[in-house]
Amino acid sequence: MTAATLTAAQEGLVSCETCSLLSRPASAAEPGFCRRCGARLEFRRHASIQYTWALVIAAAICYIPANALPVLTTNTLGSSESDTIIGGVVFLYTSGSWPLALIVLIASVMIPLGKLVALAYLLITVQRGSAESTRERTRLYRMVEFIGRWSMLDVFVDTFTVALVQLQPLMSVEPGPGVLFFAAVVVLTMLAAESFDPRLIWDSGHRKRPRHG
Amino acid sequence: MADNIDMANLPQAAVVPPKRTRISVVWIIPILAAVVAIGIAIQRVMTEGPTITIVFAAAEGIEAGKTFVKYKDVNIGQVTAVQLAENYTKVEVTAKIDKSAAGLMVEDAKFWVVEPRITLGGVSGLGTLLSGNYIGFEAGKSAEGQRRFTGLDVQPTITDQPGRKFVLKAHDLGSLGIGAPIYYRRLLVGQVTAHKLAADGKSVEIKVFVNAPYDKYVNPETRFWNASGLDVSLGADGLDVRTESLLALLAGGLAFDMPSFLPPDEPAAENTAFQLYPDRATAMKQPDAIARRYVLYFTESVRGLEVGAPVTLFGFPVGEVTEVGLTVDPATLVFGPRVNITFFLERVIEQLPSEEKAAAETMAEQSAEARLQVVRRAVEEEGLRAQLRSGNLLTGELYVAFEYFPKAPKPKIDWSRDPLELPVVPGGVADIESKLDNILTKIDNMPIDAIGTDLRKAFATLAETLKDAAQLVKRVDVDTVPELRTTLIELRRMMTTADRVLKDADATLLGKDAPAQQELRDALQEVTRAARSVRVLTDELERHPEALIRGKTEE
Numbered sequence: 001m002t003a004a005t006l007t008a009a010q011e012g013l014v015s016c017e018t019c020s021l022l023s024r025p026a027s028a029a030e031p032g033f034c035r036r037c038g039a040r041l042e043f044r045r046h047a048s049i050q051y052t053w054a055l056v057i058a059a060a061i062c063y064i065p066a067n068a069l070p071v072l073t074t075n076t077l078g079s080s081e082s083d084t085i086i087g088g089v090v091f092l093y094t095s096g097s098w099p100l101a102l103i104v105l106i107a108s109v110m111i112p113l114g115k116l117v118a119l120a121y122l123l124i125t126v127q128r129g130s131a132e133s134t135r136e137r138t139r140l141y142r143m144v145e146f147i148g149r150w151s152m153l154d155v156f157v158d159t160f161t162v163a164l165v166q167l168q169p170l171m172s173v174e175p176g177p178g179v180l181f182f183a184a185v186v187v188l189t190m191l192a193a194e195s196f197d198p199r200l201i202w203d204s205g206h207r208k209r210p211r212h213g
Numbered sequence: 214m215a216d217n218i219d220m221a222n223l224p225q226a227a228v229v230p231p232k233r234t235r236i237s238v239v240w241i242i243p244i245l246a247a248v249v250a251i252g253i254a255i256q257r258v259m260t261e262g263p264t265i266t267i268v269f270a271a272a273e274g275i276e277a278g279k280t281f282v283k284y285k286d287v288n289i290g291q292v293t294a295v296q297l298a299e300n301y302t303k304v305e306v307t308a309k310i311d312k313s314a315a316g317l318m319v320e321d322a323k324f325w326v327v328e329p330r331i332t333l334g335g336v337s338g339l340g341t342l343l344s345g346n347y348i349g350f351e352a353g354k355s356a357e358g359q360r361r362f363t364g365l366d367v368q369p370t371i372t373d374q375p376g377r378k379f380v381l382k383a384h385d386l387g388s389l390g391i392g393a394p395i396y397y398r399r400l401l402v403g404q405v406t407a408h409k410l411a412a413d414g415k416s417v418e419i420k421v422f423v424n425a426p427y428d429k430y431v432n433p434e435t436r437f438w439n440a441s442g443l444d445v446s447l448g449a450d451g452l453d454v455r456t457e458s459l460l461a462l463l464a465g466g467l468a469f470d471m472p473s474f475l476p477p478d479e480p481a482a483e484n485t486a487f488q489l490y491p492d493r494a495t496a497m498k499q500p501d502a503i504a505r506r507y508v509l510y511f512t513e514s515v516r517g518l519e520v521g522a523p524v525t526l527f528g529f530p531v532g533e534v535t536e537v538g539l540t541v542d543p544a545t546l547v548f549g550p551r552v553n554i555t556f557f558l559e560r561v562i563e564q565l566p567s568e569e570k571a572a573a574e575t576m577a578e579q580s581a582e583a584r585l586q587v588v589r590r591a592v593e594e595e596g597l598r599a600q601l602r603s604g605n606l607l608t609g610e611l612y613v614a615f616e617y618f619p620k621a622p623k624p625k626i627d628w629s630r631d632p633l634e635l636p637v638v639p640g641g642v643a644d645i646e647s648k649l650d651n652i653l654t655k656i657d658n659m660p661i662d663a664i665g666t667d668l669r670k671a672f673a674t675l676a677e678t679l680k681d682a683a684q685l686v687k688r689v690d691v692d693t694v695p696e697l698r699t700t701l702i703e704l705r706r707m708m709t710t711a712d713r714v715l716k717d718a719d720a721t722l723l724g725k726d727a728p729a730q731q732e733l734r735d736a737l738q739e740v741t742r743a744a745r746s747v748r749v750l751t752d753e754l755e756r757h758p759e760a761l762i763r764g765k766t767e768e
Contacts, residue, residue: 047239050240051237054237054240054243055239058242058246061246065249065250081278081279184246188246
C-alpha cells in the first residue's frame with residue numbers, strides 16, 4: 001500500500017467535512033463535533049452506499065418517463081403538438097441546427113444518464129472494494145458533483161418558455177408530465193451525489209480491517 | 214490514547230460489532246418513483262387505443278404527429294407515421310386511435326382527408342386552412358372490427374343525417390358534381406354524394422341523398438331529371454327555357470317530382486334505382502306502353518324533320534318520329550325519303566272525354582287484325598293521310614301531321630307489311646313551295662316591258678292632266694277670288710244691317726221700358742180689371758138674379 005491509500009479512518013482519526021480539520025474522534029461510535037467549526041464529525045457518512053443506491057435507482061426509474069413523456073405541449077391555433085426531449089433533439093437536428101441539437105442531447109439526455117452510470121459505477125466499485133484507479137474515480141465523483149448544479153437547465157428553459165409563450169388563443173405552451181420526471185431525475189442524482197461519501201473510494205483494500213482501533 | 218491519568222484499571226468498553234446495516238427509509242424514494250412510473254405506464258397502456266393503418270392514394274397535408282383523426286370535429290386519434298406502401302403507389306398512414314373511439318374502428322368505417330374545398334355549391338373545410346388538413350372519419354354500422362382501411366379519395370358529403378340514399382342511372386354525368394343540389398319543387402332537399410361509371414361503361418350511376426323529411430316524397434314512380442344549367446330547347450313546339458335555380462344554373466343540379474297522372478305511392482326504399490331523365494319534359498312524359506310503328510314514304514324533301522319531331526293528330530301530339538332515312542325501289546332505282554314513326558294510342562285516348570274513353574280503350578285492346586281493319590277503314594274511307602308541315606318557319610323544323618283528306622286519291626297499300634305504310638299527301642311546306650313557285654312563274658311571265666311602256670304613257674298623261682289642273686287653279690286665282698272677296702264684303706255689310714235690325718227689335722219688344730211691353734202690361738191690367746168686373750157681376754147675378762130685370766136694389 002502506498003501512502004496515498006493510508007486513510008484517516010485507518011489511523012482512528014476523523015477529518016471535518018466542512019473545514020477539513022483532522023481531529024481525534026470523541027469515541028469510535030460517536031466521533032463528536034469539530035473543535036474548529038462545530039460541524040458534526042463522521043468517520044464515514046451514515047449508510048452512504050445504501051442512500052446513494054436508493055437515490056440512484058429512484059433517479060433511474062424517473063429517467064424513463066422523463067424521456068418517454070412529453071415535456072412541452074405547444075398549442076398553435078387548434079393544433080396541439082407534444083414533444084419529448086428526444087423529439088425536440090430530432091426536430092432541431094432535422095431542421096438544420098445540429099449544434100443546438102447536440103447541446104440539448106448532451107445536456108438533457110447524456111449528462112443525466114452519465115451521472116447515473118457514473119454513480120452506479122462508483123457504488124459498485126466501492127462495494128466490491130476495488131483499489132484500482134482511486135484517483136480517477138475521485139475525479140469522476142468531483143465532476144458528477146460539479147455538473148449536478150447545471151443539470152436543471154432543461155427545466156429552467158421549459159418553465160421559462162411556458163411562462164413567456166402564452167399568446168392565447170394564437171399560441172400557448174404547456175409543460176408536459178415529462179418535465180416533472182426530468183426535474184426529479186436531476187434532483188435525485190444531485191442528492192445521490194451528495195449522499196455518496198467519496199472517502200469510501202479510498203477505503204478499498206482495507207475492508208477486512210476494523211475501521212478503527 | 215494514553216494520558217497522564219492511569220487508565221489501565223478502567224474496563225475496556227465492549228466492542229459491539231456494527232449491526233448489519235438495516236434497510237433505510239431512503240428506499241421509499243425509489244419505491245415511490247417506481248410506483249408513480251408504473252402507474253403512469255399502466256395508465257398509458259389502459260388508455261392506449263388501437264393503431265390503425267389507412268391506405269390513401271396521396272397524403273396531401275398529412276404529417277406524422279401533427280395530423281389528427283377527427284370524428285364530428287372531435288379528435289379521436291393522431292397520425293403517428295406516414296410512409297409509402299404497395300409498390301410506392303399508395304401512402305400508408307398509421308394512426309393511433311384513442312381508446313374511447315376504438316369501438317368505432319369497424320369494417321365499413323370511412324376515412325378521408327379533409328382539405329379546404331371551394332366549390333360553387335359552397336365552401337367547406339375552412340378550418341383546415343389554419344389547423345392543416347386532418348383525416349375525417351365516418352362511423353360504420355358493422356360490428357366487425359378492422360385495423361386496416363382504405364381511405365376515400367373524396368369526402369363523403371353526407372355523414373349521418375336522417376334521410377335516404379338513392380341511385381340514379383344516367384346516360385352521362387352532365388355538369389353534376391359531388392354536392393350538386395337536388396330540388397323538389399325548387400326546395401333544396403338533398404345532394405349528390407357520389408358518382409361512378411357503371412360496370413359496363415355505358416351509363417353513369419349517381420348516388421344521391423335526400424334529406425328527411427323530403428325523402429318520403431320519393432316514390433317508386435318518382436321521376437328525377439337533370440336541372441343543370443339553362444335548358445333552352447328550340448323545337449317544333451317553340452322555345453322552352455327552364456332553370457331550377459341560379460345555383461343549379463352554375464353548379465348543376467337535379468330535381469324530382471311525381472308525374473301528376475300517377476296516384477301517390479308509398480315512399481321508395483333506400484337505394485332504389487331511378488332513371489335520370491335529361492329534362493323535366495322527358496321525365497314527366499307518361500310512359501307510352503303501346504307504341505305502334507308505321508312508316509311513311511313522302512314524296513318531298515324531309516329536310517328539317519328530325520328524330521323526335523312530333524307526330525300530331527289534328528294538332529295533338531300523339532307520337533314521334535323515330536327514324537328518318539331513305540328508301541329505294543329495287544325495280545326502278547328511284548329514291549325517296551322514308552320516315553318511321555311511332556304512334557301512341559294512349560295519347561289519343563287521353564284527349565278524349567271520359568265517356569268516350571271506354572269505347573276507344575276497347576278498340577285499343579282488340580286484336581291486331583281488328584285494329585288493322587280500323588286503320589284501313591280510316592285510311593281508305595275517311596282519307597286519313599300524313600302530311601309534312603312546318604312547325605317553325607324560322608328554324609325550318611318539320612313535323613308529321615295526320616288529318617282526314619276525304620278528297621285524297623285512294624292509295625295503294627300493302628296491308629300485310631310491318632311496319633305498316635301509311636299514305637301521305639304532299640302538303641305543308643311542299644304545298645307552300647309549289648304555290649310560291651306558281652307565283653314566281655306568273656311573275657316571270659308578266660309583260661314587264663309592255664307594262665313599263667304603258668306606265669310611261671300613263672305618267673305622261675298624268676303630267677298633262679296635272680298641268681291643266683294647275684292652269685285651272687291659276688284661273689280661279691285670278692278671276693274668281695276678287696269676286697269672291699266683294700261678295701264677302703257685301704255679305705258682311707248685310708250681316709251688320711241684320712244685326713242692327715235685330716237689336717232694334719230687341720229694344721222695341723224686349724227691353725224693360727220698351728213701348729210694346731208697356732202697352733202690353735196696360736192691356737193686361739185692363740183685362741184683369743174687366744175680369745174682376747165680370748166676376749162682381751156674376752156674383753151679383755147669382756145672389757140677385759132679379760136685378761137683371763128690376764135693376765140694382767138700393768140697400
